[in-house]
Each structure stands twice: as C-alpha cells, then as structure tokens.
Amino acid sequence: MQRVTYVSAGLLALALLTACSAKEPAPEGIAMAGGARGPAVSFSPQDKTKDVPTDQPVVVSATSGKLRSVRVAGSKSAPLEGELSADGTRWRSLGTARPGTEYTVTAVSVDAAGKQTTTTSTFATVKGKETFDIETITPNKEYTGLTVGVGMPIMIAFDKPIKDRVSVERNLIVRSSKPVEGAWHWFDDQHVDFRPQKYWPAHTRVRVEARLAGVRGGPGMYGKRDVTLNFKIGRSQITKGSTDEHVLIVRRDGKKIRTMPMSAGKGGVWKYYTTSGIHLAMSREPVTVMTSPGIGPGQPGYYQLTVYNTVRISNSGEYVHSAPWSVGSQGSANVSHGCVNISPDNARWFIKNTLIGDPIIITGSPRKLEPTNGWGHWQENWKQWLKWSSLKAGPTIALS
Template identity: 65%
Template sequence: MGHAIRRSVRGAGSLVLALATVSCSGTTAPRSEGTSQTPQSSAAAVISVAPLDRTTGVPTDTPVLVASRGGTLQKVVVRAVKGAKGSLPGVLSADGTQWRSRGTTTPGASYEVSATAVNEAGAVTETTSTFSTVRRTATFTIDGIMPSAETTGLTVGVGMPVMITFDRDISDRVAVERNLLVTASKPVIGAWHWFDSRTVHFRPKHFWPAHTRVRVEARLAGVRGGAGLYGAANRTIDFRIGRSQITRGSVLTHLLTVRRDDRVVRRMPMSAGQGGVWKYHTTSGIHLAMSREPVTIMVSPGIGPGSPGYYRMTVYNTVRISNSGEYVHSAPWSVGSQGHANVSHGCVNVSPADAKWFIDNTLIGDPIIITGSPRRLEPTNGWGHWQEDWKQWLRWSSLKHFTTDDA
C-alpha cells in the first residue's frame, strides 16, 4: 500500500479519554493501583490504570488505559505473562499524561501493566498491576476472501466488492465489523453488508475511482464473534482498481458498448435471451465480470438429456456475469442474429472476434450493465451487489457507513 495511505479508524474516540468513564471491564472509575508505587516526594505523580489490578474476565476488546495526574508518563508496557506472547502496542497523548492500548488482547491470557511517570521536580512514580481476560471456548477464522491474487489478480474493476466468508456463524456482528478496516488512496464512502451469519461483503456507495489502491485489514485476533467465540488470526489483503471500464448493452437495441475512462473503445452487436416458453431471458441489471474462462461447457438448467429444450454446448472465450449461467461469450452460430434479434438461451452472444477482444480486455469486477429485459438480476445472483441502492445496502450493515481516504 505504501506509507501514503492513512488507515481509517472506526468506533474509536479521541485519544484524550477520561478514564473515569471507562466501564467495559466491569469497574467504575479507575483508581491508582499497583504493587510498587513509590512516590519520592509529596508532589509525586499519581498513576491510574484500567482495568484495575487483579481484574478477571476482561473482554478482549477492552483497551488498557493509563493516566498520570501531576506528571507525565515516561514508559508504559503491557506484557503478556500467561496464555499469550508479546506486548500490546499503544498511543501516548500529546501532553504525555494518557496512554491507550491498540488492538485486542488474547482470550484466556494474563497481562502485566508497568508504568513510570515523573513530575516537574523529577520525582519518579512507578506502578505495576495485572489483569486476566475472558476465557474462550472456540475460535473463528476467515474461510475465504475476495479479491485475491489467485482468483482475481491484484488489479480489479471499478465494481469489485470485498467478500469475506467465515468458518463459523458470527453472532456479534458489530464487534467483527468494527475490526474490518478498509482504506483507500482516494476518498470513498462504503459499508459492509451481512448476507448471512458467515458472509459479509463491502462495496462503495458508487463505483471505485479508477486507479485506487485499496487495503483490507481484518484485525480479528482476539475479537469476539459470539459467546465464547474469538478470532484466531489477523488477515490483510492489498489490491488495485484498474481503469474505469463499463459495458452497457440493451436487449432491445442488440448492441454492447464498452467505455473505458469515459471513451467508447468498442461496439459489439449482440444477441440476448430469446424468452419464449423456456423463459430464456438475459437479466437486466448491473452485472459484474466474475470470471474469464477460455472454455466453458454449458448445460441446460433443470432439463435432462432426451427432454425438450435440453442442450450441452462447448463455448469459447466466456466472461461470467451471474450465478444463473449468464455469460458474454463467442457464438459463431448466431452471428447472423447479432445486432438484430435475441436467440440465445440467456447468455449474451457476440462474434468470435468480439468475444476474444472482450475476454482479453475485461478485468474481474468490471460492470456489465444490461437493460430492456423483463427479468431483473437478483442482488444475490452472483455479484449483483449493485442492484441494491445505498439505503437498501445499509440496512444489513452493523456500522452503517464510513469514509476511507489517505487525505
């Protein structure tokens, strides 16, 4: 991603926090705690720590907060002493009087907090306290994530969603979504959308700006996914948005027009679904290129060999645009109808030369918008995410929306 991209922060307030308001560890206002607090003068600084000393069952998303009254913090270390390894990173306020941990703790672990402060006279105060976190009974991980270098490459189209699948049902969607961070090199408003308890997808309000760099950070290690269920590991992916290429086609005019960065680069005669008794309609809506396949074997859905309407065909240079078997593909047998009539089984037929050009010039995630059909693309048919308007998309987001940018 590079250092120019600033990570967005959601659900976090200002660094300067009033420790007296912290109650997520089951305590009220924190007080000075420690096993070795040794003021060297009557004016020595007083250190307060939350969670309080010897607190047990602390939720993993509870931050460690350290404050100094009458002095500045010189050193704060939160170290795992049992059930985990390493130390928690943190941020010190500009005036040096408050420190807040970043990230989550490990469930079923014990931590030691050591802090040192000094007052204006040079008197040193030290304190040490401990706490332990809630126990876990199970973990969850990311079972699949898109885009990925293996399936889509590192550069994708302007309509590409981010798609995450978990290996277990998530009931605490707010906690998980809060730790799914998307940052981009150009300003974007976007939101996550839960399709079910294991599937959450992200898309911008509008298509991605061309040539945007995107990072997705799933900071899920130690994050609560449900009762006794905690994330096992973090995951990060980086990808790029390519040039803006949007293809529009009409089943009424029988023409596909490809625009790249607002300039027409190709016009292709097409033939769409013939409709009729078998209802072979090409769906109207905002499709996305889902895969590019040199060879595809197409079989009539729900119709077996020997039955009327059965077909099994080998087709070439196909770009998949839905889960219901719709492709833009080479159809030499219908070249005479392309540009004039709809004769396909629901796919978008183009000439062999146009199909070769289209597969070579299409990125996964490029929008292919079809109009004029009586059948509408369903939002869950493939990557029909753009079929929902922004208000509908936000209905299934736990955190509504946020802005990502590097400004």
C-alpha cells in the same frame, strides 16, 4: 471505514498507585511507587481484574507528572500497541487483547523534578471456548488478480456464524488512496461485503485490514487472526448492452472504445432470458462447458455446448461469450439460452480487455438480476444496502 466504540474509562474503577507516609499506611488496592513519593499513576482495568472483555481498552493515566513509556505484555501474545496523549499524561491501547491471557502493564513515569518511577499492574481477559476465522476474502490474487474493476466489492466469508456483528464489523477497516463513502453489508451470519456508494475511482489503491484476532464473534467465540489484503482499482471500464437494440458498447474512462453486435436470451417457453441489471465480471474462462439447467439428456430443450472465451456475469449461468453459430442474428435478434452472444473476434477482445469487477450493464429484459445472483451488489440502491449494515456508512480511511 472504521467505527470503533470504546468503554469509557470513567465507568471503570481505577486503582490509584501513589505514595503514602510511614505514619499513614496505604489503603487496600493502592501500591507504593518504589517505596517513595513519585508521580501518581492509575490503571484501567484495575490491578488483578479477571474476565476483562477483549475489546476493553487499557488506559494508563498519570494523575501527577507524566508518562515516559507504557508496555502491556501478554503471557500468550505479543504486547498490545498503544498511543500516548500529546501532553504525556494518558496512554491508551489500540487493537484487541487475546482471550484467556494474563497481561502485565508496566508504566514508567517521571515527576516534575525528573525523578523516574516504574509501576505495574496485571489483569486477565475472559476465556474463549472457540475461535472463528476468515474462510475466504475476495478479491484475491489466485481468483481475481490484484487489479480489479471499479465495481469490485470486498467479500468476506467466515468459517462460523457471527452473532456479534457490530464487534466484528467495527474491526473491518477499509483504507483507500482516494476517499470514498462506503459500508459493509451482511448477507447472512457468515458473509459480509463492502462496496462504495458509487463506483471506485479509477486507479485507487485499497487495503482491507480485518483486525479480528481476539475480537468477539459471539458468546465464548473470538477471532483467530488478523488478515490484510491489498489490491488496486484499474481503469474505469463500463460495458452497456440492450436486449432490444442488440448491441454492447464498451466505454473506458468515459470514451467509447468498442461496439459489438450481440444476441441475448430468446425467452420463450423455457424463459431463456438474459437478466437485466448491473452485473460484474466474475471470471474469465478460456473454455466453459455449458449444460441446460434442470434438463437432462434426451429431454426437450437439453443442450451441452463447449464455449470459448467466456466472461461470467452471474451465478445463474450467464456469460458474455463467443458464439460463432449465432453471428447472423447478432445485432438483430435474441436467440441465446440466456447468455450474451458475440462474435469470436469480439469475444477474444472482450476477455483480454475485461477486469474482474468491471460493470456489465444489461437492459431491456423482463427478468431482473437478483442482488444475490453472483455479484449483484449494485442492484441494491444505497438505502437498501445500508439496511443490512450494522454500523453507519462513512468515508474510507486515507491510505498513504
């Protein structure tokens, strides 16, 4: 999704660089094009402008003749990329300039007779006091691998609070090989996540382009760098389980491939309920040590267990895992401390066949999964999700 808002060039004063006769001196602010009559070229920002916002586009127009080339070179950065209109009369920069940088704009134009003229203009961007950066972006190779499930959100954490959410969000670009409707969602000033309206189509390639270098994140604060992430959506696998029916059913690409008896949270005085809702597989752990939350050794209800072949589904300690001690209850009763118990054989199969981001949907429990509990993004309906987006939802950009 991309939403880019530009300042209209018509709102800016344009310095016309054109030729004047010897009898008629050039007015202030107008330059001679090589000392002879040539195509008239205008610049925005105008020549010698200071404190230009980093997100203001550079526009070069040929008011007569055509532009052959335009180069915008920065004193402290790489040249700005741009594109020329089909008729060759207008060039506009793409991306964002760097703060505290002086830029020189060099335009090569040609008139109807084929005469070539070079004109230049300079401007300086506003100075920044500090920078912000992406602290983490998920999915990533180290944490999840680069092939993920159809429910996988894109999650970005910043190292500093973002005040100008619109400026940042419109520079977070999502491309995909299969188009999806999607939107970003701010959980707080340092966390913004993206998800489609519906699950990703299976086998979709996705690229995230965080074009944040020079982007305003707040008063005097600008993005430090650009970040790009590529990942793939795997096959569609959705697991559904019922705490009333005590069974997990795994469907891959719409076909049932495994049925597993389960035992969920037993509730009771300690309220050991498995949460109902759309969970996502968050991690796959061969060994996990589980300890009773808020209950210390020697206190009633305390436990500490070493558990094998676990798939985490929330931040509140819920897993789908091997539980040889409850096999007799699996399929008929809920006896766990809140996790989903399955047999050792089923647990070995499940951890091997689950991708991070696979939906795992649990129903029947009186306790609901909170949207902020782990990756509970799908707990919010689309209207709720959009409530915390700074821009309108839209389709992802095509990825070739």
